[in-house]
Amino acid sequence: xxxxxxxxxxxxxxxxxxxxxxxxxxxxxxxxxxxxxxxxxxxxxxxxxxxxxxxxxxxxxxxxxxxxxxxxxxxxxxxxxxxxxxxxxxxxxxxxxxxxxxxxxxxxxxxxxxxxxxxxxxxxxxxxxxxxxxxxxxxxxxxxxxxxxxxxxxxxxxxxxxxxxxxxxxxxxxxxxxxxxxxxxxxxxxxxxxxxxxxxxxxxxxxxxxxxxxxxxxxxxxxxxxxxxxxxxxxxxxxxxxxxxxxxxxxxxxxxxxxxxxxxxxxxxxxxxxxxxxxxxxxxxxxxxxxxxxxxxxxxxxxxxxxxxxxxxxxxxxxxxxxxxxxxxxxxxxxxxxxxxxxxxxxxxxxxxxxxxxxxxxxxxxxxxxxxxxxxxxxxxxxxxxxxxxxxxxxxxxxxxxxxxxxxxxxxxxxxxxxxxxxxxxxxxxxxxxxxxxxxxxxxxxxxxxxxxxxxxxxxxxxxxxxxxxxxxxxxxxxxxxxxxxxxxxxxxxxxxxxxxxxxxxxxxxxxxxxxxxxxxxxxxxxxxxxxxxxxxxxxxxxxxxxxxxxxxxxxxxxxxxxxxxxxxxxxxxxxxxxxxxxxxxxxxxxxxxxxxxxxxxxxxxxxxxxxxxxxxxxxxxxxxxxxxxxxxxxxxxxxxxxxxxxxxxxxxxxxxxxxxxxxxxxxxxxxxxxxxxxxxxxxxxxxxxxxxxxxxxxxxxxxxxxxxxxxxxxxxxxxxxxxxxxxxxxxxxxxxxxxxxx
Amino acid sequence: xxxxxxxxxxxxxxxxxxxxxxxxxxxxxxxxxxxxxxxxxxxxxxxxxxxxxxxxxxxxxxxxxxxxxxxxxxxxxxxxxxxxxxxxxxxxxxxxxxxxxxxxxxxxxxxxxxxxxxxxxxxxxxxxxxxxxxxxxxxxxxxxxxx
Numbered sequence: 069x070x071x072x073x074x075x076x077x078x079x080x081x082x083x084x085x086x087x088x089x090x091x092x093x094x095x096x097x098x099x100x101x102x103x104x105x106x107x108x109x110x111x112x113x114x115x116x117x118x119x120x121x122x123x124x125x126x127x128x129x130x131x132x133x134x135x136x137x138x139x140x141x142x143x144x145x146x147x148x149x150x151x152x153x154x155x156x157x158x159x160x161x162x163x164x165x166x167x168x169x170x171x172x173x174x175x176x177x178x179x180x181x182x183x184x185x186x187x188x189x190x191x192x193x194x195x196x197x198x199x200x201x202x203x204x205x206x207x208x209x210x211x212x213x214x215x216x217x218x219x220x221x222x223x224x225x226x227x228x229x230x231x232x233x234x235x236x237x238x239x240x241x242x243x244x245x246x247x248x249x250x251x252x253x254x255x256x257x258x259x260x261x262x263x264x265x266x267x268x269x270x271x272x273x274x275x276x277x278x279x280x281x282x283x284x285x286x287x288x289x290x291x292x293x294x295x296x297x298x299x300x301x302x303x304x305x306x307x308x309x310x311x312x313x314x315x316x317x318x319x320x321x322x323x324x325x326x327x328x329x330x331x332x333x334x335x336x337x338x339x340x341x342x343x344x345x346x347x348x349x350x351x352x353x354x355x356x357x358x359x360x361x362x363x364x365x366x367x368x369x370x371x372x373x374x375x376x377x378x379x380x381x382x383x384x385x386x387x388x389x390x391x392x393x394x395x396x397x398x399x400x401x402x403x404x405x406x407x408x409x410x411x412x413x414x415x416x417x418x419x420x421x422x423x424x425x426x427x428x429x430x431x432x433x434x435x436x437x438x439x440x441x442x443x444x445x446x447x448x449x450x451x452x453x454x455x456x457x458x459x460x461x462x463x464x465x466x467x468x469x470x471x472x473x474x475x476x477x478x479x480x481x482x483x484x485x486x487x488x489x490x491x492x493x494x495x496x497x498x499x500x501x502x503x504x505x506x507x508x509x510x511x512x513x514x515x516x517x518x519x520x521x522x523x524x525x526x527x528x529x530x531x532x533x534x535x536x537x538x539x540x541x542x543x544x545x546x547x548x549x550x551x552x553x554x555x556x557x558x559x560x561x562x563x564x565x566x567x568x569x570x571x572x573x574x575x576x577x578x579x580x581x582x583x584x585x586x587x588x589x590x591x592x593x594x595x596x597x598x599x600x601x602x603x604x605x606x607x608x609x610x611x612x613x614x615x616x617x618x619x620x621x622x623x624x625x626x627x628x629x630x631x632x633x634x635x636x637x638x639x640x641x642x643x644x645x646x647x648x649x650x651x652x653x654x655x656x657x658x659x660x661x662x663x664x665x666x667x668x669x670x671x672x673x674x675x676x677x678x679x680x681x682x683x684x685x686x687x688x689x690x691x692x693x694x695x696x697x698x699x700x701x702x703x704x705x706x707x708x709x710x711x712x713x714x715x716x717x718x719x720x721x722x723x724x725x726x727x728x729x730x731x732x733x734x735x736x737x738x739x740x741x742x743x744x745x746x747x748x749x750x751x752x753x754x755x756x757x758x759x760x761x762x763x764x765x766x767x768x769x770x771x772x773x774x775x776x777x778x779x780x781x782x783x784x785x786x787x788x789x790x791x792x793x794x795x796x797x798x799x800x801x802x803x804x805x806x807x808x809x810x811x
Numbered sequence: 812x813x814x815x816x817x818x819x820x821x822x823x824x825x826x827x828x829x830x831x832x833x834x835x836x837x838x839x840x841x842x843x844x845x846x847x848x849x850x851x852x853x854x855x856x857x858x859x860x861x862x863x864x865x866x867x868x869x870x871x872x873x874x875x876x877x878x879x880x881x882x883x884x885x886x887x888x889x890x891x892x893x894x895x896x897x898x899x900x901x902x903x904x905x906x907x908x909x910x911x912x913x914x915x916x917x918x919x920x921x922x923x924x925x926x927x928x929x930x931x932x933x934x935x936x937x938x939x940x941x942x943x944x945x946x947x948x949x950x951x952x953x954x955x956x957x958x
Contacts, residue, residue: 219834220852221826248837249850253929255842263847270849692888737854757888780887781858785897797858802851803866809849810819810870 099132105139153272154185154210156201158192158217160247165190167251169261173216176265180272184208193223198230205234212236212278214271216244216264237280239736239796244271270808277804281736281795286775288374289473290728292719293318295366295665298326299345299708300700300715301478302352307719309357312728316470317352317360318380320661322433323410323423324360325349326480327504328708330410330424332511332518335558335707336585342426342513349428361468363433369475369668370759372776373695373725374732378470384463386420386434391458394430396422401453406438408515412505415515420450420459425513434461473726474695476718477669477679479662481701484538484545484655492537492652493612498523499619500612500650503555510562520566520649524617528570528648531563532621535576536607539655543608545676549705552653553580557590559651564597572599573645575621577607604643612650619647656705669696670759678704689718697721737796738777739784743769745791752783752792818939820874821867822848822932825856827886829878829920829928836925848876848932855879856917857890861901864915868905868947874914874939876932881919891919913938914945 102113110133121127155177159165170188177186185208189197192215205213213236215227220243228238244267254260290313294301297319305315317324328334329349331341352358361382368379387398402418410423417423419439420432440447441461451459483502487495494500499522501509508514509521522528533556538544553576560572579601581587593599603625604610610623625643658677666673671691672680679698682690689699697718700711741752748768753761760776761783763769772783772792784794824830830852853859856879867875877898879891898917905915916935920928 219830219837221831221834245834245850248834250837250847252837252840253833253843254847255844259846263849266849755893757890778887780855780890781853782855782887782890782893785858785860786893794858797854799860799862802853802863805851806821806863806867806872807870809821809851810867810872 098129099134101134101136101140103138103140104135105137151182151211151276152184152209153180153182153212153214153275154187154204154208155180155183155214155216155268155272156192156204157186157188157246157268158197158215159188159190160217161191164217164247164251167257167260168246168264169257172261173265173268177216177268177272180269182212182276183272185210192217193226198226201227201230202234205231205236210236212240212242212275214242214244214268214275216246216268216271218247219243219245219249238283239281240275240278242271242275242278244268266809270805273804273808274801277798277800279795279798283736284734284774285731286374286734288726288730288732289376289471290726291315291470291472292722292726293366293376293378293380293470293472293475294478295475296326296478296480296659296700296702297321297324297352297360297362298478298480298700298711299328299348300480300702300711301326301476302345302348303712303715304476304478304699304719305358306348306351306355307716308722309355310723313357313726315358316378316380316472317358318364318366319360319362320365321423322363322385322431323427323429324352324362325428330504330511330514331507332514333558333562335554336583336589338558338561342511353428360429362429364468366665366668367467369670369696374473375775376472376475376695378472378475380468380470382466382468384434384436384465385431386436386439386459386461386463387432388458388460388463389429389431391456392431392454393456393458394422394432395455396432397453397455398450398459399432401449403447403449404438404440406435411508411515412502414505414508434459474697474722475669476697476699476715476722477662477665477671477702478699478715478718479659479665479702481656481658481705482660482677484657486537486652486654489538489608491609491611492534493614493619493650494652497612497614497619497650499528499614499648500652503552503559503651503653506559506651510559510566518566520563520570522649526648527567530571530573530645530647531649531651532573532575532619532645532647533559534607534610534612534621534650534652535574536578537652537654538608540578541606541608545655545657547655547676547705548580549656550580550582551656551705551707554586554589554707556651556653557581557586557593560593560597560599561589564593564599568598570598572597573621573647574599574601575604575607575610575623575643575645576601577604602643602645605640617648619650621645621647621650656701658702662702669693671696671698678702689714690721734775735777735779738774738779739772739781739792739794740774741770741772742791742793743767745789746770746787747789747791749788751786751788755782755786757782816940816943817846818873818936818944819871820846820848820876820932820935820939821872822850822876822878822935823853823856823859823863824850824920825879825886825891826852826854828880828884828922831922832878832920832924832928833932834925835923836928839925841925841929843929843933843936845933846936848935855885855887855890856894857885857887859894859897861897861904864901864905868908868910868914868945871945873942873945874916874935876915876935877917878920878928878931879917881921884921909947910945911942913942 174186191197231238246264250264292308293316294305295318297317305317308315329345334341363383365381367381370377398420402420404419405416407413408415408417420434422432436442512518604623613620623643625641662677681688699714699718746769758776760773764771781794784792864875885891918931
């Protein structure tokens, strides 16, 4: 656009002067500068202008009235004219000036079509440079800008802002990367200058066919969905629950607290885990900004950062939560007995049950897969036993549709299944336990109320702890879970406390005690208790068998001795020990619910079901999908402290970016469908990695969501009808560049 | 130098990995031995319409190079796999047109692989130099004047 200054005086004269001189079809608007001293009101002026232009080509042209000082009245027509391109070369201090022949570049750029200004700056990105650029754009009435300098990845944003300030659409900028991809990479000055000239030419040709794009903003929803009500999810939810924000805490189990609440004590300070968690769980359940949905599964997550639409299915508990007081009368009445998975199957539960004593929420749940009534038999014993009418067989599953701005996946971990290994005896020998089962055995709320006993009820005199089960081996999980050495040391400490006469054999290949507390804890353990660490080459290769009730553990022992040359000598000998009980420490893996959730969230998990983070160090709690965060053991194996820290970190990310009342900017360079050309073949629909394309059954065309599209252009290249336009990377723009680079 | 054939190679680079990789080469002041490929930035290799490659050859390119994120690293998750599929077809089509296979190449360069960018771009220039100018029947005339 170019503003044409018209002489002055009254509008009548303006029209007489301009009409024969310009192609009036191209007039975009008329700007009238009206001196306030004249005392003409805007309404009168508009009327006057309308009567004067009636029947002329200017009849329906937009009029902008600007109040000025004095008693003058003047006007200008804003008309479309040929594009005026400015080419700005940055010398980048001495960097480019010396590496390229600047006078030659300037001369070459001047000859290019539509280029009205070529100018070199010593440092365009500096404050002075930016100011000079803005002034030149204005004074030369530039319509498009080419900047030749550093990579667009360095300063495209900076210069887009300058264009905006100078009144040009920021998408009418093209940057020729004559620094990184020319001067700095070419050894010959002449060749570099030739290439730079070519790059500038390509940028000018391209910028001439670029289109202005509108930057849009959309409202955000500040509410957050947290998946998993373990220590991580609860920590995140509590941090997020602030004014003007609601948190939905979704838990697939009937209770909150995750795995941690089922431990007796936790390392390194041997603090009672339920005591530590109780206040947190209480705070979660009584926080009016947190809605906890137990027995619930996420079914669908659509949308994008700031605006997700989520479906959560809340499975019927069969007991009305507000009516139930948690007395447990219904549980006693139930005739069905099943293994209790909350106690790692070391005890029984009923078909209506509380997972463990002290569970929160303290409301029983009906296991419909095993309840006689739900299996079609006549039974209503629990209903009859309830004095409060809380048992409700007719309760329906409920699908909740939630709107949230962000999602935090805190789905925790499961243990590597060591049973298929066979040689370690898990699942075959009753007194071989997993670490989680042993945690429950030591817990006061567990199957033995904290007593360490064998299946036959006897007290074990020797307990073997086996490290690294399924860990640190290419055959199973190649990583170290990082916490097993610590919790096995905790086990040894607790065993010593409960059974001082019992010997502990800790069978390991390498030990890992990071952090400021665990090494002293371990050394104290060795000093004060009857614990022996036995080193073997590979705990996964142990053979654990049983003869006459005694467990026999055989393996290869490794002894290392320094030899006189300063190296080490490794001497192997057979390990052969007996124990009454074996506890395995299997590798931690991502939760089994992570895999289906990964598909819903569109965030991949790795081979061990850990969600893949955006960056392993800098952004371990974010994912590649904006607005979906991941925390705690859902991301990688961690201890309680690490999980809490990550949960709060993820919450902090959300707090800083999802501010109630603020809007988020949308990327304008996205793809759009030309409905007239779309044949409705749906090729694009399945190709889009962001599910941004849907099919309009009425119009028989594809529709691209401007907010979901990230502008990758996969659909553009794939459309057989050429009906999809990749804005800012249109075919004609890319082809203009190709041609300019070659001819 | 002026006697030597100077190959014109157009390189399509994805914004996230390969374009950054080329920038990284520049920042490290790693120099290409001779000419440089002529870079066209696209957001993703998945955006590369096979027609762009054909257009480049039609407009007089002696070679076309496509560089994207390594498989599994695509900023848009799978755009490079889409390119890989088109690549197989393109190779076939180009050889049907009488364009030697070596004139067209797809490779992966990450944002940190400045060295690799230099190597791949350099090898492409030398491969095409060895092949000589591309002579297509309908562009033969314009090629004569260009060379």
